[in-house]
Amino acid sequence: MKWEAFECEECNQRFALEQKPGDEIEEPLCPSCSGPYSLAIELTVLEPIK
Numbered sequence: 001m002k003w004e005a006f007e008c009e010e011c012n013q014r015f016a017l018e019q020k021p022g023d024e025i026e027e028p029l030c031p032s033c034s035g036p037y038s039l040a041i042e043l044t045v046l047e048p049i050k
Contacts, residue, residue, distance in 0.1 A: 005043035010035035016043065 005016045008030035015031055015038075030038055 005041050006030075006038040007041045008033060008035045009037040009039060014041065014043070 001018050001020055003016050004019050004024070005014060006028060007014045011030060011033040013030055013032040017025065017028055019025065027036065028038055029036060
């Protein structure tokens, strides 16, 4: 399993999905507005501030 990040073109909400290789959802629905146009984005995870 791997995580993929998406951004909704309608409400700009960013979300991530854990996807099984070979069974990926290419354009998932936005969990906030149900918009059908979400694009894959590059997501950078930063270390927490200590």
